[in-house]
Amino acid sequence: MDVIQALEEALNKNSILSSEEACRPYECDGLSAYRQKPLAVALPEDIDEVKQVLKICKAHDTPVITRGSGTGLAGGTLPLENSVILGLSKLNKIIHVDPLQRTAIVQPGVRNIQVSDAAAKYNLYYAPDPSSQVACSIGGNVAENSGGVHCLKYGLTVHNVTSLTVLDMNGETIIFDEKDDGIDLLALLNGSEGLLGVIVEIKLKLIPKPEAAQLVMAAFNSVKACADAVTNVLKQGIVPAGLEMMDKFSIQAAEDFAQVGYPVDAAALLLCEVDGSHDQVKVDAKRVADILTENGAYEIRVSQNEKERIELWQGRKNAFPAVGRYSPDYYCMDGTIPRSRLAYVLEEIDHLSEKYGLKVANVFHAGDGNLHPLIMYDANKPGELEETEKFGQEILKLCVDVGGTITGEHGVGVEKLDSMCHQYPEAELEIFHGIKAVFDNSGLLNPGKAIPTLHRCAELSHMHVHNNQLPHPELERF
Amino acid sequence: MSMQSSISHYSDQIKQAVVDKQLLQIAGNQSKVPVDDDAQLLSISDHSGIVSYDPAELVVTVKAGTKLSELSAVLAENNQMLGFEPPEYGNSTIGGTYACSLTGPSRPFRGGLRDFVLGTQLIDGQGREMRFGGKMLKNVAGYDVSRMLCGSKGSLALVTELSLKVLPLLEEKTYCIPMPEGEAILLMNKMQGTSLPLTGCAYFEGQFYYRVAGEHPTQDNRVEVSACSNAVWKTLNPFQPTLAPGEKLWRLDVESTNPAIENTIAVGMGGTRRWVASKNKPNHPYVTLWQSRFAPRNNDKPCVQKIKAGLKEVFDPHHIFKDL
Numbered sequence A: 001m002d003v004i005q006a007l008e009e010a011l012n013k014n015s016i017l018s019s020e021e022a023c024r025p026y027e028c029d030g031l032s033a034y035r036q037k038p039l040a041v042a043l044p045e046d047i048d049e050v051k052q053v054l055k056i057c058k059a060h061d062t063p064v065i066t067r068g069s070g071t072g073l074a075g076g077t078l079p080l081e082n083s084v085i086l087g088l089s090k091l092n093k094i095i096h097v098d099p100l101q102r103t104a105i106v107q108p109g110v111r112n113i114q115v116s117d118a119a120a121k122y123n124l125y126y127a128p129d130p131s132s133q134v135a136c137s138i139g140g141n142v143a144e145n146s147g148g149v150h151c152l153k154y155g156l157t158v159h160n161v162t163s164l165t166v167l168d169m170n171g172e173t174i175i176f177d178e179k180d181d182g183i184d185l186l187a188l189l190n191g192s193e194g195l196l197g198v199i200v201e202i203k204l205k206l207i208p209k210p211e212a213a214q215l216v217m218a219a220f221n222s223v224k225a226c227a228d229a230v231t232n233v234l235k236q237g238i239v240p241a242g243l244e245m246m247d248k249f250s251i252q253a254a255e256d257f258a259q260v261g262y263p264v265d266a267a268a269l270l271l272c273e274v275d276g277s278h279d280q281v282k283v284d285a286k287r288v289a290d291i292l293t294e295n296g297a298y299e300i301r302v303s304q305n306e307k308e309r310i311e312l313w314q315g316r317k318n319a320f321p322a323v324g325r326y327s328p329d330y331y332c333m334d335g336t337i338p339r340s341r342l343a344y345v346l347e348e349i350d351h352l353s354e355k356y357g358l359k360v361a362n363v364f365h366a367g368d369g370n371l372h373p374l375i376m377y378d379a380n381k382p383g384e385l386e387e388t389e390k391f392g393q394e395i396l397k398l399c400v401d402v403g404g405t406i407t408g409e410h411g412v413g414v415e416k417l418d419s420m421c422h423q424y425p426e427a428e429l430e431i432f433h434g435i436k437a438v439f440d441n442s443g444l445l446n447p448g449k450a451i452p453t454l455h456r457c458a459e460l461s462h463m464h465v466h467n468n469q470l471p472h473p474e475l476e477r478f
Numbered sequence B: 001m002s003m004q005s006s007i008s009h010y011s012d013q014i015k016q017a018v019v020d021k022q023l024l025q026i027a028g029n030q031s032k033v034p035v036d037d038d039a040q041l042l043s044i045s046d047h048s049g050i051v052s053y054d055p056a057e058l059v060v061t062v063k064a065g066t067k068l069s070e071l072s073a074v075l076a077e078n079n080q081m082l083g084f085e086p087p088e089y090g091n092s093t094i095g096g097t098y099a100c101s102l103t104g105p106s107r108p109f110r111g112g113l114r115d116f117v118l119g120t121q122l123i124d125g126q127g128r129e130m131r132f133g134g135k136m137l138k139n140v141a142g143y144d145v146s147r148m149l150c151g152s153k154g155s156l157a158l159v160t161e162l163s164l165k166v167l168p169l170l171e172e173k174t175y176c177i178p179m180p181e182g183e184a185i186l187l188m189n190k191m192q193g194t195s196l197p198l199t200g201c202a203y204f205e206g207q208f209y210y211r212v213a214g215e216h217p218t219q220d221n222r223v224e225v226s227a228c229s230n231a232v233w234k235t236l237n238p239f240q241p242t243l244a245p246g247e248k249l250w251r252l253d254v255e256s257t258n259p260a261i262e263n264t265i266a267v268g269m270g271g272t273r274r275w276v277a278s279k280n281k282p283n284h285p286y287v288t289l290w291q292s293r294f295a296p297r298n299n300d301k302p303c304v305q306k307i308k309a310g311l312k313e314v315f316d317p318h319h320i321f322k323d324l
């Protein structure tokens, strides 16, 4: 019996897809340039069925790629030809909301926004708010340690998860809890990209909705002035709930799209939200506006009510689709850099943009240094995707070189394997592979993602030999 | 001495220990742990000082042997602080605090130590220098080793440097209300569901204490609420009560809503931390004996024990670092 037959026998037949057509939606995730039909897709309905899928795949030596909603932007759920996609969309129940304890226990397929919706009647919400929150799953959020515009103040996913129930490749249950003694395995599972286990239940923190929030919008004549202004806000002891910056191109695109009154002549736009008690917000919004004015903002708008606040966010929240209208395709990058290097990095990206002949729009989570350059390209033009990828890799290298990192929130997946070689030397990569083997000795869970092989890095640096010195001389070269 | 040379001195010592099959016991200022006979001391207390600190990036990078008091003083000069309110036992180091994952009363509100860790530089059991994470508030490249090592108590690697997120110093006020423990637990849970900007909730000696930061509504005086000193948070953190002869101090981690537990002498961290004084171990899943030596809980399930044993092989394959 082959693996598909075994799965069909164990699960409801409708829960196993294997035809070309049925598998098509599972061929890629948000990084749609990469596609591959899997052997089959299994859509279990409960944890027991997930266990069975794992056991069957283990017995058949078949790789398993866990999938939430498939909104990942790094190719983390890209199938292998011989793999089974383990789709968790049917595990979509909110098991329990405890308003007194301020926690929610959910299944992994629950969409991010559903948690806050369920908590709303208690005046609570789930803080991490990726822009994809209407679609992405909590399981995917944990696997990617996703962030959102409010994470400077309220934290990333890892800061808001208190317990995880995980299955290993044998289908054995392991619980990781914040109350555990010794090393922090719960933290390790966050951001592990489906390589260490299948997350089947999650306990989340809920927090009270702030009493009030106000948004300050400020326009600047230069990126540097804007970045310096942000620096001064943070230096003055204010931790804004949201702090977003856009460059000229993004401002124009967003304004065209949403028509919210962004100043299209500005070189940089800052959106700074403060929240908390009514009294605190009043004080903070005024201080922010004052600091920004002192630092060269030539136009300031402060939202006067909820409607205005939400409207002002609309441009930023739609920045990706807005930019998308200018180009058949766009490629979203995700590096982080020290804010002090922002002006330099944007200048360098400009140069690269000229070099590759591809336009770029930049949006920036200014509080935490997370930069999203959007490269515009046309996949139908031969060679343009490859050029775009090269351009992207140069941007990530730039991020590492100024002391930042190759991914702030989207993960490595298949997309940034080469950039990982640039970020981490061999010993660290060895440790990563060691960790993987401890959790998944068979190597069947999402193989080949997130951590490049030493061989791949050696090959890559072989292509970039500097001064005739070969990095990793001890490794065999094929 | 330059930083590089002081680190290679440590890795040399570790490599030599591998050759000599000599067990090493990592220590900061040895706030309480005596060196065992079978082990050689590997002290990091000389490796001290701020490596880099830019207040506007909200990040400080510090050598592991730096005293908490020194670090806090430097941050305070810039109106900033460690957000996890680590307990100060006298001359604790930041490395030892990290290795024990020690956190104060603000944990439910601002997060625990692990929530502020951004990156580490370390030396593994083969004497290899490495860096994980970085100085960025957001970074999901590779597994989160620097957070994972919180609580590793010197058993996996020598941590030489840490990058931590810092927060602005806050002006805080403390209020208290006399009430029984059970009522206090209920009330602190209810309060944490409101928009009051809380940074601490505790129960101690017949009083419910809560701490509020920044601008907040005046507290209602009709229901016996009184303003009181912030000192209570220092009494609870580190908590060092005088015990009756034969009694032991137990640290319990529970859900915030867990009802009152017998022999509790303090409730901290918004209800999630209970301190129990008793002769016998309280019957509870997450209990640590808080005493003069580390007492491993040993209540991990076999599958978790297996993972921990596996990670020991990855970080310290020659078993050079003593497990405490």
Ligand SMILES: Cc1cc2nc3c(=O)[nH]c(=O)nc-3n(C[C@H](O)[C@H](O)[C@H](O)COP(=O)(O)OP(=O)(O)OC[C@H]3O[C@@H](n4cnc5c(N)ncnc54)[C@H](O)[C@@H]3O)c2cc1C
Pocket: A029, A030, A065, A066, A067, A068, A069, A070, A071, A072, A073, A075, A076, A077, A088, A108, A129, A130, A131, A132, A135, A136, A137, A138, A139, A140, A141, A142, A143, A144, A145, A146, A147, A148, A149, A193, A194, A195, A197, A198, A199, A200, A320, A409, A410, A446
């Ligand atoms: C328009 C758009 C905007 C976005 N904005 C943001 C943003 O603001 N912030 C941000 O951080 N990200 C953002 N993303 C990226 C993406 O939404 C997040 O990474 C999200 O967390 C992925 O969730 P998912 O359910 O779609 O996961 P998938 O794409 O299905 O999977 C992602 C990875 O997680 C693994 N995985 C999924 N579920 C599990 C599980 N239960 N157990 C183990 N592993 C699992 C997969 O194997 C894969 O490696 C955006 C994406 C889009 C398309």
Ligand SMILES: Cc1cc2nc3c(=O)[nH]c(=O)nc-3n(C[C@H](O)[C@H](O)[C@H](O)COP(=O)(O)OP(=O)(O)OC[C@H]3O[C@@H](n4cnc5c(N)ncnc54)[C@H](O)[C@@H]3O)c2cc1C
Pocket: B025, B026, B027, B028, B029, B030, B031, B032, B033, B044, B064, B065, B089, B091, B092, B093, B094, B095, B096, B097, B099, B100, B152, B153, B154, B155, B157, B158, B159, B160, B288, B289, B290, B291, B292, B293, B294, B295, B324
């Ligand atoms: C009476 C009393 C009881 C206590 N009980 C406990 C308890 O039960 N459990 C607990 O966790 N804490 C306990 N503490 C707190 C703890 O012992 C220390 O205060 C804390 O470790 C900080 O001290 P230190 O920096 O001098 O580290 P040390 O005491 O020197 O070391 C503490 C631990 O951290 C490790 N360590 C130190 N530096 C590093 C480094 N750079 N890299 C890797 N590992 C390192 C050591 O190997 C050791 O395991 C107690 C303190 C007192 C006074």
